[in-house]
Amino acid sequence: MRTVVLIIVALIIAFFLYQAFSNQTIEKEVAQAQKPIHPETIAAYQNNCASCHGVNLQGQEGWQNTLDEDGHRLAPPLNGTGHTWHHSPEYLFQVIKYGFPSFDPNYEGKMLGNDSLSEDEVWQLITYIRQEWPVQIQDVYNSRYE
Numbered sequence: 001m002r003t004v005v006l007i008i009v010a011l012i013i014a015f016f017l018y019q020a021f022s023n024q025t026i027e028k029e030v031a032q033a034q035k036p037i038h039p040e041t042i043a044a045y046q047n048n049c050a051s052c053h054g055v056n057l058q059g060q061e062g063w064q065n066t067l068d069e070d071g072h073r074l075a076p077p078l079n080g081t082g083h084t085w086h087h088s089p090e091y092l093f094q095v096i097k098y099g100f101p102s103f104d105p106n107y108e109g110k111m112l113g114n115d116s117l118s119e120d121e122v123w124q125l126i127t128y129i130r131q132e133w134p135v136q137i138q139d140v141y142n143s144r145y146e
């Protein structure tokens, strides 16, 4: 009799644990699906960024230790393999819209900003870039900034 009760209790506990974990997965999937990326955002990336940062956000070959023919730094990857995810959303906004000259007037490199994009378009680009990062990095980033 005791064994039967123990088995039933164990089954009940297992059932609730299963429920808790499966609910978590569902919530997470919903959270990630909440922000759809519009085709216009991908087009904006391809038209304004891909020539330097690559069609897949992979950056330029040798970006860590090589300079281009003008002596400027190469474009880093935006896909989570570089530093991008170490910066706050506000910093990324500033860099993308107004470029490095907005931090340093003497800046002579290639990231000059994209003032022709609207604020909304820049935020959409940031959402797109963030969703290209590995899920673990997205989780760390979300816990820092949201």
Ligand code: HEC
Binding pocket: 044, 045, 048, 049, 050, 051, 052, 053, 073, 074, 075, 076, 077, 078, 082, 083, 084, 085, 087, 092, 095, 096, 100, 109, 110, 111, 112, 114, 125
């Ligand atoms: C003409 C080439 C060029 C274009 C076009 C360009 N970038 Fe960049 N970007 C760079 C370079 C080079 C850097 C590194 C700056 C440096 O070190 O001088 C950079 C840096 C950045 C950074 C900071 C990355 C980090 O890891 O700290 C972000 C974010 C970024 N670019 C996003 C974009 C986005 C989004 C677009 C399009 C809207 C874009 N860039 C267009 C060349 C470019």
